[in-house]
Amino acid sequence: MSFNHPNIASLNLIKKHHLFLSEYQDADQQCYFFVETPFAELYIASHGAHVLSYKPKDQAELLWLSDTSAFTPNKAIRGGVPICWPFFGPYKGQITGLETAPNHGFARTQTWELSNFESLDDEFVMLWRLPNAELQQILGFEFEVEYKVSVGKQLKLELTTRNLSQDNIVIGGALHSYFNADITSLRVDNLANHYLDSVDKKSKQQQIFSLSPQTDRIYPSNDKVISLRDQHHQVSIENIGNDSVVVWNPGHDLASGMADVHENAEQQYLCVESAQSSIDFVIKPGTSHSLIQVIR
Numbered sequence: 001m002s003f004n005h006p007n008i009a010s011l012n013l014i015k016k017h018h019l020f021l022s023e024y025q026d027a028d029q030q031c032y033f034f035v036e037t038p039f040a041e042l043y044i045a046s047h048g049a050h051v052l053s054y055k056p057k058d059q060a061e062l063l064w065l066s067d068t069s070a071f072t073p074n075k076a077i078r079g080g081v082p083i084c085w086p087f088f089g090p091y092k093g094q095i096t097g098l099e100t101a102p103n104h105g106f107a108r109t110q111t112w113e114l115s116n117f118e119s120l121d122d123e124f125v126m127l128w129r130l131p132n133a134e135l136q137q138i139l140g141f142e143f144e145v146e147y148k149v150s151v152g153k154q155l156k157l158e159l160t161t162r163n164l165s166q167d168n169i170v171i172g173g174a175l176h177s178y179f180n181a182d183i184t185s186l187r188v189d190n191l192a193n194h195y196l197d198s199v200d201k202k203s204k205q206q207q208i209f210s211l212s213p214q215t216d217r218i219y220p221s222n223d224k225v226i227s228l229r230d231q232h233h234q235v236s237i238e239n240i241g242n243d244s245v246v247v248w249n250p251g252h253d254l255a256s257g258m259a260d261v262h263e264n265a266e267q268q269y270l271c272v273e274s275a276q277s278s279i280d281f282v283i284k285p286g287t288s289h290s291l292i293q294v295i296r
């Protein structure tokens, strides 16, 4: 284990499943998996199927994880890649019969199951499954959600929702990735040149990306690979199956009131999310949809 985070440092090794895959547990018996291949290292928690870290060999860690994030059952982990599902952001009543729901949905606080894994030539692939018995009761429709995590020189994350019911279902979500970035010297390329500002709900134009005191934006998706660069980090982000790219950094004032964001941490990351943010995206019966992000 080489990842230096207070919660990870205290884990106990439970089982080595494969040359490249070890399972750990914390004091609450929550499970964590460490993947180490010749190409990369990755930690993932079964709580939320939450990718906590991804480090290609001989490169810096690409994902940011808050030092003060509690890894507790009913709370989302702050940092890494939270999975927002079955909708993005605050619940707006789009699911028939469901009155209230937590911000960004249910998936990030569920315990997922590692259903399969395999080692291929240049990547290690894990398949995670969202247990659906209880959620089907809450949501009122039958579904299957699978999360494929392919770890190699690039990290490919694929969240697939299958509609197993007889009717259309309305689904949204996001792969809400937190990237390590020094926001004082950060350059972001290839976002669209206009966005909806979620802070004041206005449409805005910007040719060259720069942050606002509180950055919370929904960009339309385009086919371009987004790049983040500062003195120490360089990452390319490809989004597929999304209708939008959400870019979020809370800024100092908001971050200082967040218990799970350590002091001045808002200077260390930018969220760039592959998102399905509309509230009318439908999956027809018997079909599926995949929301994808590729990080390299």
Ligand SMILES: O=P(O)(O)OC[C@H]1O[C@@H](O)[C@H](O)[C@@H](O)[C@@H]1O
Pocket: 076, 089, 103, 104, 176, 198, 216, 217, 246, 248, 273
């Ligand atoms: O605090 P949460 O629920 O993890 O949400 C964090 C942020 O997530 C972003 O995706 C949203 O655009 C923001 O509005 C939100 O504040």
